[in-house]
Amino acid sequence: xxxxxxxxxxxxxxxxxxxxxxxxxQLMGAMPVFELVGIGMAVxxxxxxxxxxxxxxxxxxxAISYVLLTVSGILRGIFPxxxxxxxxxxxxxxxxxxxxxxxxxxxxxxxRGRRTRHKVWLDTVLVMISGGMLxxxxxxxxxxxxxxxxxxxASLAYPVLDLVMIFGATVLLLRGAAGSVRRPAILITVAMVxxxxxxxxxxxxxxxxxxxxxxxxxYACWITGHFLLSMAAFTQxxxxxxxxxxxxxxxxxxxxxxxxxxxxxxxxLLLVAVHDxxxxxxxxxxxxxxxxxxxVARQVIALxxxxxxxxxxxxxxxxxxxxxxDRLRMAVxxxxxxxxxxxxxxxxxxxxxxxxxxxxxAGDQLLxxxxxxxxxxxxxxxxxxxxxxxxxxxxxxDIATADNAIAVVNRIMAAMQEPVRIGDTAVQPxxxxxxxxxxxxxxxxxxxxxxxxxxxxxxxxxxTTGYAVHVPESV
Numbered sequence: 131x132x133x134x135x136x137x138x139x140x141x142x143x144x145x146x147x148x149x150x151x152x153x154x155x156q157l158m159g160a161m162p163v164f165e166l167v168g169i170g171m172a173v174x175x176x177x178x179x180x181x182x183x184x185x186x187x188x189x190x191x192x193a194i195s196y197v198l199l200t201v202s203g204i205l206r207g208i209f210p211x212x213x214x215x216x217x218x219x220x221x222x223x224x225x226x227x228x229x230x231x232x233x234x235x236x237x238x239x240x241x242r243g244r245r246t247r248h249k250v251w252l253d254t255v256l257v258m259i260s261g262g263m264l265x266x267x268x269x270x271x272x273x274x275x276x277x278x279x280x281x282x283x284a285s286l287a288y289p290v291l292d293l294v295m296i297f298g299a300t301v302l303l304l305r306g307a308a309g310s311v312r313r314p315a316i317l318i319t320v321a322m323v324x325x326x327x328x329x330x331x332x333x334x335x336x337x338x339x340x341x342x343x344x345x346x347x348x349y350a351c352w353i354t355g356h357f358l359l360s361m362a363a364f365t366q367x368x369x370x371x372x373x374x375x376x377x378x379x380x381x382x383x384x385x386x387x388x389x390x391x392x393x394x395x396x397x398x399l400l401l402v403a404v405h406d407x408x409x410x411x412x413x414x415x416x417x418x419x420x421x422x423x424x425x426v427a428r429q430v431i432a433l434x435x436x437x438x439x440x441x442x443x444x445x446x447x448x449x450x451x452x453x454x455x456d457r458l459r460m461a462v463x464x465x466x467x468x469x470x471x472x473x474x475x476x477x478x479x480x481x482x483x484x485x486x487x488x489x490x491x492a493g494d495q496l497l498x499x500x501x502x503x504x505x506x507x508x509x510x511x512x513x514x515x516x517x518x519x520x521x522x523x524x525x526x527x528d529i530a531t532a533d534n535a536i537a538v539v540n541r542i543m544a545a546m547q548e549p550v551r552i553g554d555t556a557v558q559p560x561x562x563x564x565x566x567x568x569x570x571x572x573x574x575x576x577x578x579x580x581x582x583x584x585x586x587x588x589x590x591x592x593x594t595t596g597y598a599v600h601v602p603e604s605v
Contacts, residue, residue: 135164135357161353165200168360172196175366184238185311189366191233192318196359198226216287227291231298234318237311239302253389254300260392261296267399268334288329295322303388314366321358324351390426397422443516445494446501454515458525459575461513462568471568472529474539475582476504477590478520479560484552492552499550500559507542522561523582532567532599539563539597562589563597 172193176186202222216224299319328351332344344352397419404415441453449457461471478500485493497520504514504522513525529535542563549556564586568578585600592598 132361135354161203161356162200164353164356164360165196165203168356168363169193169196169200171360171363171367175363175370178367178370180370181366182238184236185366188233188236188238188311189363191236192230192363195226195230195233196363198222198229199356199359202226220287224287224291227294230318230322231294234298234302234315237302237315250301254297256389257300257392258293258297260396261293263396263399265292265330265333267403268330288333292326292329295326299323300388311366313369314362317358317362317365321355321362324355324358328352328355390430393422393426443501446498446516448501448505448522449513449515451515451517454513454517454523454525455575455579457513457515458523458579461525461527462573462575462578465568470528470530471578472526472532472535473566473568473578473582474524474526474535475564475566475579475586476522476524476561477586478522479562479590479593481520484557488552488555488557492555492557495552496550496557496559500546500561503545503559504542507545508538512538523579529567532565535565535567536597536599539565543596561596562586562593564589564600565597566600 172189175181175189176193178186178189181189199222202219205217205219205222208219299322302315302319328344328348331351332348335345400415401419404412407415441450442448443450458471458473465471478496481493481496484496497516501514501516501522504524508514508524508526511527514522515524516522524538526535526538546559546561549558551557564582564584566578566581566585572578581600585598588600589596589598
């Protein structure tokens with residue numbers, strides 16, 4: 131399918147320019163194939179027994195939007211452009227956007243808190259405003275008053291509906307789809323972007339040059355968008371066998387930057403629009419842009435500081451209980467049941483005696499030094515955290531056997547042989563280690579951490595080795 135798309139787009143862009151309202155022969159053959167595949171796969175996902183009920187309902191709505199888009203293309207050949215706007219084809223094409231949006235918002239999205247949801251909606255509004263500014267700048271021209279009313283209405287109606295698709299794409303990027311539908315959602319998002327680019331390009335040409343037909347560049351955007359819509363449904367069906375609604379991933383960092391990119395785009399358009407204005411006006415606009423940039427930079431620094439406070443143990447600098455649990459949960463999920471993750475639970479021995487005899491400040495120094503030992507003894511991909519008090523935990527990645535996890539613990543115990551200097555007193559850290567490996571097919575981080583806790587208490591009772599490995603009864 132991807133090879134077919136490459137051939138069609140390559141032939142389209144390297145061939146002669148498209149002239150007239152009749153689509154070229156490449157689209158006459160390829161577009162219906164992509165559309166029919168998309169409808170068939172969307173219906174299959176809607177009826178797929180291994181998908182959860184919410185995902186099936188979402189794909190049922192998306193299948194309806196695919197049908198609207200396909201019938202719109204068929205009617206476009208019966209009611210060509212130039213007829214009074216809106217034609218039946220225009221009507222179905224404009225209805226397609228909100229129906230697709232309804233399907234996207236029905237997909238399982240990642241669970242967020244109330245304040246985080248409010249932030250997502252505000253960021254989405256910011257991106258929408260920026261997108262509206264871009265479409266207005268591109269498609270509205272000073273000569274728009276001389277363009278025929280129907281042509282102008284069409285060139286403005288499509289961008290308004292394109293904003294609906296921008297809204298859906300932004301929500302998916304900022305909030306994030308659940309792991310079960312993430313790849314299909316990404317493909318639909320890119321498809322909507324391609325359709326928006328194609329519509330905006332045609333709207334620009336029509337608002338500037340009158341009733342002109344689509345050219346090969348818009349056809350290339352359209353066919354790519356239709357193709358990605360079909361591949362999104364195909365991907366959902368293909369991944370239905372491994373469907374796990376509960377597994378989620380953290381939001382991508384690129385998506386978190388989207389509101390700032392949107393703000394930068396809006397100010398860039400403003401600078402371009404006023405470049406012919408008097409110098410005093412340009413200077414004031416530049417000053418406003420500079421002040422906004424400083425405020426945004428300060429906001430970014432404050433957000434990073436708040437994030438560190440919320441996810442870092444303030445005493446040792448290690449990750450705190452909340453972030454460590456999230457990293458463990460994601461490590462188990464990403465291993466996809468292969469059992470390549472291990473949890474190590476650590477409890478210091480004799481810490482209360484240090485606190486009682488040398489004071490709490492000495493105890494804090496011992497905790498900080500022990501945290502440095504742990505962090506220096508593991509690989510960069512592993513996660514070391516403090517659960518509270520004198521309890522620590524480590525998440526080990528790519529652990530195939532218990533011997534590999536034991537090797538890490540032995541490395542830590544060897545480093546603990548070096549005494550820690552607290553004032554004039556040398557104190558040697560002591561601890562008990564509990565090791566538990568994720569079982570093949572296991573995706574429960576709580577169960578893995580509980581088994582590591584059992585092993586740690588076993589190590590405390592039998593201090594011959596300093597560590598214990600939890601072996602399930604079924605093994």
